[in-house]
Amino acid sequence: MTSFAFPAPPPSPESEALRAEVRAFLQQELADRAPIARAQSWNGVDAAFSRKLGQRGWLGLTWPKRYGGHERSALERHVLLEELLAAGAPVGAHWIAERQSGPSLLRYGTEAQKLAILPRIAAGECFFCIGMSEADAGSDLASVRTRAVRTEAGWRVNGAKLWTTNAQHCQYMILLSRTGAVDPQRRHHGLSQFLVDLSRPGIAIRPIANLAGEPHFNEVAFTDALLPPDAILGLEGEGWSQVTGELAYERSGPERFLSSFTLLVELIRVLSPVADERAQIAVGRLCAQLVTLRRMSRSVAGLLQAGADPALEAAMVKDLGALVEQEIPEVARDLLADAPPTPASRAFAEVLAYTSLHAPSFSLRGGTREILRGIIARGLGLR
Amino acid sequence: MSEPALDASGDMLRETTARVLRNLVTDAARAQMAGGALPLALWSALEELGLPYALLPEDAGGFGAPLAQALSLLAVAGEHALPLPLADAMLARLLLAKAGVEAPQGMLALAPGAEVALDGRGRASGWAWGVPWGRHAAAVVIVCETPGGPVILAAPQSALKIEPGADIAGDPSDTIRFEAVASAPAPFGVLEARAAGAATRALMIAGALSAVTAMTTQYAGERQQFGRAIGKFQAVQQNLAVLAGQSASAAAAADFAADAVAAWGPGLVPAVAAAKLRCGEAAGLGAAIAHQTHGAIGFTREHRLHRYTLRLSAWRDAYGREAEWARYLGRHVLAAGPEGLWPALTAL
Secondary structure, eight states, X not given: OOOOOOOXXXXXHHHHXXXXXXXHHXXXXXXXXXXXXXXXXXXXXXXXXXXXXXXXXXXXXXXXXXXXXXXOOHHHHHHHHHHHHHTTOOOHHHHHIIXXXXXXXXXXXOHHHHHHHHHHHHTTOOOEEEEOOBTTBSSOGGGOOOEEEEETTEEEEEEEEOSOTTGGGOSEEEEEEEOSOOOTTSTTSSEEEEEEETTSXXXXXXEEOOTTSOOOEEEEEEEEEEEOGGGEESOTTBXXXXXXXXXXXXXXXGGGTOTTHHHHHHHHXXXXXXXXXXXXXXXXXXXXXXXXXXXXXXXXXXXXXXXXXXXXXXXXXXXXXXXXXXXXXXHHHHHOOOOOOOHHHXXXXXXXXXXXXXXXXXXXXXXXXXXXXXXXXXXXXXX | OOOOOOOTTSHHHHHHHHHHHHHHSOHHHHHHHHTTOOOHHHHHHHHHHTGGGTTSOGGGTOOOXXXXXXXXHHHHHHHTTOOSOHHHHHHHHHHHHHTTOOOOSSOEEEOXXXXXXXXXXXXXEXXXXXXXXXXXXXXXXXXXXXXXXXXXXXXXXXXXXXXOOBOTTSOBEEEEEEEEEEOEEOSSOHHHHHHHHHHHHHHHHHHHHHHHHHHHHHHHHXXXXXXXXXXXXXXXXXXXXXXXXXXXXXXXXXXXXXXXXHHOSTTHHHHHHHHHHHHHHHHHHHHHHHHHHHXXXXXXXXXXXXXXXXXXXXXXXXXXXXXXXXXXXXXXXXXXXXXXXXXXXXXX
């Protein structure tokens, strides 16, 4: 049996200095941001805010300086992210690029790709979306059908990606595409990743309203889209292992347990003067889960800093995190009885509605609950 | 005293402890303890190793290891479902040392709850309940609130009237009565002492859950039904993934509880509140899955699972159940208010 290790996060005094700096910045910057806007968490898109973070040197915090990064630790980055999320800052524009696409480029990109793209991500001027899911490839990612065929001039891509969050705001996608023959015995073979400039001809982005009516999702259709030869990211045929290499970054961060945090803040605002014992107990239970998840998530940051590959631990953080994110709206609605509306209770009701509408996605995006538990079971040696 | 070798991570200390427990917590010793008797050879071996002194400074008999590391030995005790009051003996000595009171020789027990009254000369009379192994202790250490402030006392066995009892795991849990025992002012409150006790139970729960996860996973890989190991069924796999998650979560919570006891600052009580609450929840969820997976054999006296799951129940009840600590933590963050919530959580 693999044992899941969450070692104590290493001490990081410089992180606490950064925390104070970030808090002061956000207090000023977000002074007028309404609770309902804060509740969008990392779905809130504001390109100007992303550029401001870039100007302060707060994007690509851990990357090498030669690519526009700042060579600070994964623990400092963790502090920065959790402060941004807890304050409800609009980080959605750059979130994927900074969390996942940038690190993938750093790991697998050519020097030219890195020099061309990473400094722009770090400046908050270049945003990415994830081109993985398709209509018939959701949890079963290896069944992607989008195909890139080699041509004299590069690659020709046909197919369609689905559920591509924020594609309409992004300049680039990292695309997972089939490049080799389908081999039913080795389904993970023959996949490759591409760095796709979304402004190229043959790429159409069509928004899809989610159940809250927001156009966050997109379909991105490729019709004979031509990509230059240097669009391939990493090695041809190695797409699967490259994609799974992103998972520790994708699944362990504080966005995996803080998605409903604004609702907890607003709940406490309406409860504060009069909380009865039942409310105290319910709030205490939620906070104990958040504190524990925070410890686990910081532990993973420490493992990443030490160069380990904590993909299993990350799956665990995400699985447990989604549970508390979904429990917060359930607890919140149950603690407040119908009462004549006041300004504070109206803000609370709006945030409750928003969070409740989005809660189903918390255990779907980034790996469903069932997939994550399957990964954990594999780690236990059961499959 | 043969001291275990030290290394920076504390792994050697934990391994030495685990080896001693593996060798000495035999079925015969367990049978003896289940009858409420103290296996002297086992306790002497723990004394010999210096474990009851583990939380003390080196010059007072401690290992000189960081306090959080010494506390992590309790997770090892939990992994072996140790019925003896090692945690209480360790903590009793730490509390006496903090108060500058000389500790009696022998096995010390600790009272999780007590009522005392002081006479004019500071002598304490009263009673305490739920005292693990009180009947065999050289002395029972008690921290109690009085009108003049919190006091600590070590009531010697000769001063005790014992009403034997047992907790849900069958381990001795006694009521004691005493009269005119010398007390000293405690430099900490009853709540801090209770939190430290809760932290020891959080650590033991984390250790026991890790053992339960390992044995349940192993069983699911071996037990055949419908022509294959039950661990091949997705329904079982999903349950075991939840168990592993609860175990890891309890371990993380127990870790920060140990850090909070080591620091013994303003964050002690809220951090332990969060940890004991999380570990208590994990104990309940985890034990249920372990039993579900083991089926009927796990519900027998002959199978070892009950040693762990019954102690998970006993330890989640001791030093504050989930609701008690949830109420404390809830009040703590509600008092911080909406803007103070996040700073309050990050301070833990």
